[in-house]
Amino acid sequence: MNKDILYITFVDFEEQKSGSSVRPKKIYDAFLNEGYNITLLTGQQNRKKERWQRCISYFKEIRKNKYEFCYVEPPAGPIFNLCDHLLLLYISKFKKIATGLFYRDAYWKFADWYDVKGIKRKIINLMHKFDWFIIKNTCKKVYFPTETMAELFDFPIKEALPPGTELLNIKKEVANDVEIIYVGGVSEQYGGKLLLETLDKVNKERRMVLHLVCRKEELSQIEEYLNRTWLKVYHASGKELESIYSKANLAIIPRKIDFYMDFAMPVKLLEYVSYELPIVATNCKEVAKFINSNRIGIVCDDNVESLYKVLINIDMNSILEYTKNVKKAKENNTWNKRINQISNLKNC
Template sequence: MKILYITFIDFNKDVSGSSARPHRIYEAFIDLGCDVKIVEGQQNKRRERREKVKDVLRWLDCNCPDICYVEPPTGPFFNSIDLKLLKKIHAMRIPIGLFYRDAHWKFRELFPMNRIKSLVLEFMHKRDLRVFEDVCDYIYFPSDSFSQLFSNYTFKNTGVLPPGGSSNQFTKNIFSAKHFIYIGGTSELYGGLKLIEVFKDINKEKKVASLTFISQRTEEFHAEDYDYPWLNAMHTFDRELIEAEYSKSTYAIIPFKRNKYFDLALPIKLFEYVGYGIPVISTDCLEIKTFIKYYNCGIICHDNKDSIKDAVLLALDDENAFLSYKRSAVEAGKRNSWVSRAQSIIDDLSGVVK
C-alpha cells in the first residue's frame, strides 16, 4: 500500500501537542508495512512550505499512490498551493481522507480574537470546507458530537477518527504507589494549576498521594517554583521520560473546565493514558465521560476543586475498584490503538470506487 500522507508539521522535531497525532499516524502506517510519502512543513514558513508542495506536485507527475490521507493544521489552509495539491490528487482519482480537527472558530465566546481577524479566518475555513466537499472521499471528525457542527455540509462520506494509544501497556498492580499523573496545559480551561491546589489540600497534614505534573514552561508555570515533597513538576516532551512516569502512575487525571467545546473533545491524552493501561479520573466533559463510562475505565467528577478532590480520595480508598478500572483501561487501550486507527483509514479509502 502506497500512501501520500499530507501533514503541516515538521517531522523529526519535539513531538508535543498538535504535532503528536500526525507523528503517531505515520508510525502506525509504517507498522502496517505501508510505503509512505510524506508532505511536511509548517504553513507559516510559507516559502519552505510552497517548495515542499511543489516537489510533491512534480512527484505526482510520475507516481500514483493508492490513497491519500491528510492531517490538516490547527486553523485554515493559509497557502493556496495546498488546496491546489488536493485538487490535483482528486483529478488523479486517488481516494482522499482528511481529518478535520479545528472548530475553535465556531466558538468565538470561548476563544475570542480581533473581530476582523475572526471574520477572515471564518471565511478561509468555509472556503476550505467547500473544497473538502468536492475533493475528499472521507472526512473524519474527532467525535460524533463534533461532527454535528458540520451537518450542513454534504461530504461524500464521514467517519469518527479519535486519537489512539500505545500498545505498550503496564498491567502491574501499583495501587500502593498512590501516584497520579497530569500532562497538559496550565490555563484555566485545562485546569492543571487547580489540580496542584487539590493535591496541596490532600497532602496538607502528611503525604498521602504524589503527583507528576508535566507541562510546557509558561508565564504561569515554572517547574522550579513548585517545590513540594509530593510533586514532581517537569517540562519535557521526551517520550522515554514520560513513559517512565506512566509506568509508575496509579491514575491519570483530566481536569478540564467543562464548556461547549470540551464537551465535543476526545483529547489525545485520554487515549494515551488507557493505551498504557492507566485508569483515568476526569471532569464530566460529555465525550470524555461517555468514553470512560462505556469502558468503565475510571472515575468521573465535576470541574470544581472539591469534586476533583473527592474523586482522588475515592481513588485512594478502593484497591478493588482500581484493579477493575485498570483491567478495563487495558482493554480500552487494545481497542483504540494508533494501528487500529491507521487500519481503518486504509480500509475506508481502499473501498472507495472512483
C-alpha cells in the first residue's frame, strides 16, 4: 500500500510556543509512528518571501510523485499568501489528491471578544471567506475540534477529530496537598482574574500552590498578585514544562463561558491529560462534556464562588480517584488514534 502523503502546515516545528504550533508537530510525529512517508511543508506565513520560496520548492517536489492523500493544518487566522491557495488548487484539481483540512479556529466569526475592529476586521473577514471558497473547492473533507463546532459550518463531508494525548512517562514529585498548574493566557477571557482571585480567597483558609505558566508580556495583567507566596510564575514551553508539570497534581481551565468557548477544545486540556492530571474547569460545553464523560475532574460555573467551592473542598483522595480515570482517558485519545481517522481520506 502506498503510504506517501502530503502534509501542509503554517508553523515552524522548532518553535513550540503555543497550542497552534504544538498540534501540527504532534500530528506529524503520529504519522511517522504509523509508517507514513511525509512530504512536509512548514514555515510561518508572515515571512512572506520565505513562504513563497517554500511553496515553489514544494510544488517542484510533488509534481512527479503519487500520494495517498493530503492533510492541511491551516493557521488560526486567514491564509496570507496566494501561493498557498494556488498550491491547494494544484493538489486537488490537477494532481487529484484527496485533501482534508483541520479547521481549528473560528474566533473571527463567533467570538464576541474578538478585539479587531473597523476596516481591519472587514478585511480579515473577507480573507477568511476567500479561504472558505478555496476550501470548498479543494477539500474532500473538513475536520473540526468538536462536534458542536462542526455543526456551525456548511460542508458536505465533515467530522470532529478525537483529541490527541501523548503516552508520556510521568515523573511526579510527592505532594501531601493540592498543587495546581495552569498553562495559558491570563486575560479575563481565559480566566486569569477569576483564577487568581479565587486562589487568593482559598489561601486564606488552606494552603494551595498555583504553578502558573504564561508569557512574560502578560505579567502586567496580574501584577497585583505577583507578591503572593502561594503563586509561582514561570515562562516556559516544550520540554521546559516537564519539571513544572511534575510539581502539580491538579490542573485548571478557568475560561469565561461564552458561545465561542462552548465549542472550543483547548490543546492544553489534552496536555493536562497527557501528564495524568485531573482537571477543574468552568462549564464550557465541549470541555465539560469531555471531563464529565471520562470522569476526570470537576466542572463549575465561571465565577469566584463556584470555583472557590470546588477548590476549598477538594482532597487528595478525590484527586487520586480522578487520576485513575485520567490514565484511561489518556490511552483512549492518543494522537495515533487521531491520525487513523484522518487516514480515511484515501477512501474519499
